[in-house]
Amino acid sequence: MALPRRLSRDFFARSVHEVAPELIGATLLVDGVGGRIVEVEAYDQDDPASHGYNGRTARNASMFGPAGHAYVYRSYGIHWCLNLVCAEAGRAEAVLVRALEPTHGLDAMRARRGTPGVRQLCAGPGRLCQALAVTRDHDGLPLDEPPFELYARESEPQIASGPRVGITKAADLAWRYCLAGSPFLSRPLRLSASPVRRRG
DNA sequence: ACCGCGATGCACT
């Protein structure tokens, strides 16, 4: 078996629409704590729902590059959300990391999150940042240096896509990518024609 | 299972 391959900055220096689905199954660690990425969303320059849509500000500066760095912002005054910056400098594209399947540092995550079930540890962008202790201090840091570790997936997962969560603008775009069937998603993927399900 | 709401920072076509 091969050693896991680290994702380079070049990996991110492409369209966010290529990068986002390829991140499903990758492993993200911060100071050794984290897990497998099971849910992300893409945000690009021409997207009215994106923080970069109305141009560069002090808050979103790191979203404008360079690629392969973190963009961390505060959400609803309470939570932190982590993005992985893509594309060339000067263009604002980033992948919002929305959920992990916890694999490393479960005890640290539980201590930070207040002992919820494993499925709730990193199920959502705010929860994930709390579990990994990501804050504004991480904004702009390179993803290929400590405290970050990012490893490519070792096999091609089954990926499902659908509309993004919690936005009002451009809500029809299917730019949310999930590991199909994962129990660690922030919420179930909304499908175009989902069958009625009973428990079981 | 759903729905409503409060907490709280900060940018602002």
Added chain:
DNA sequence: GTGCATCGCGGTG
């Protein structure tokens, strides 16, 4: 003042 790329809790079927 308004509107969020959210979460957890408490109320109601």
